[in-house]
Amino acid sequence: MELLQPDLGLFVWTLIAFIAVFLILRKYAWGPILASLGEREKGIADSIASAERIKAEMATMQSEHQKLMVQAREERTQMLNEAKDLKDKIVNEAKDQAKNEASKIITEARVQIDHMKMAAMTEVKNEVASLALAVAEKVLRKNLSSDAEQSNYAKMLAEEVSLN
């Protein structure tokens, strides 16, 4: 069969051409093409990986955020409660203090009133005594001739006193 007899010329030309094509393409085509294909694939893989990472980070950040929110809310409630308690306490204290003060003032006033009353009474007593003495002195000093004169005089003194 003629078809099964290889031609030397064709064999040699094929060998030369194939090796030349291989060397040229390896240097100028396959190298750059495969390099940039690999680079691009790596880039895509990296992008996907970083996207995943960012997603995960976002998720953790969100949960943290939520936790913070809950915590803040709790803190706010606590602070409000504390403030309320404090307010109540202050108001109560103030009330107590006012009450105490008031009762103290009242007591003092009462004591003073008593005091004054006593002083006034003493003064009145003294006055009455001195008046009585003066009246008695005047009565004694004046020579009382008659009973009528006597009683008139006493009346006049008494009127004087009441006028005072």
Added chain:
Amino acid sequence: MNRLFSLLVLVFALFVASFNASAQEEHLAPAEATHEAEAAKEPLNIKKIIFDHVGDAHEWHFMTIGHSHITAPLPVILYSPSNGLSVFSSSKFGHEGHRQVVDGQYILVDDHYKAEQIALGKDPIEVEKIKSGAIVTVDGSPVYDFSITKNVLSMLISVALLLWIMLSVAKKYKQNGSGVAPSGFQNALEPVITFVRDEVAVPNLGHKAHRFMPILLTFFFFIWINNLLGLIPGGANFTGNIAVTACLALITFIVMIIRANGHFWGHLLNPPGVPFGIKLLLVPIEIISLFIKPVALTIRLFANILAGHIIILSIVCMIFIFGAMSPVAGWGFSPVSVGFSIFMFFLELLVGAIQAFIFTTLTAVFIGQAVDEGHHGHEDAHHHHENEVIA
């Protein structure tokens, strides 16, 4: 658009074939006018047409109109130890039936020459062994033919095309870098390149795949583009030529032998864990299988492409076989023939890609075996056998 193109291709193929056939008829008419019965022996001529189409030639024959052949002469480059190098145009040999001796010593072998030799008293069996279309010397001294034949020119065209496509695409990659999305022809090539990498190289070569990517890609695209160019009517049957496939297989074999590691040779020449008696049997078988690999590669590609070409030509030629019986039968059969041819063209488009893929895959498998470190040797061997069966 593709369909239209295929149709055009087919119509052109029919024209080429039809002109050839009619030329054959006319050619024979005067010589064998007295033997009308013999002149009607179409099958003989059909065989010649087909074998002329699938074979190599020193000129590129496009068509024959009446008695005028439309051919492109190609350069003939000969080296003979006694006469040195000689370069001349193939047109110097004249046309078929009017052959001339060039430089007083070089003869293009054809049927006429063979008949002459037999008439001179040479052994007919020996004469038949001389290849038609080969160049011999008058005195029988050896001559080595390095001509730019039809196949060589076709290969050079495809190589130019391949270099142009790949270098322009590579330029784009260099310009755009890896950040820009591929555009234009990059889109067509990128899936093929990644296919070769991910489906051919990586499964068979593992982490060593990147080292063999250039040779695998070159094999794939070189075979594919030549398969496709071979399908163009008037084109050469380059990958269906045994010299070509043998050359490619030899390259695979050499790469395999050079890259083979100690583990491979160890398993080949001294299989571990095998009794001595069986070793005596196994080692020769292993050595034979080493050489059968490139032979299988050679024959697989050669036979597949050649068969496709012969089938298409045969289907087209059936029109003329029927036409020789009666013109009505010829016309009547032509739609059937055209239909079959269209089907075969599509099949051959597929086969062209598949054979390129198989050649590349088997190359990867063979190299993979040679560079295997031996961690999963048995798995690989198994895999390899499966592949062989499929191919």
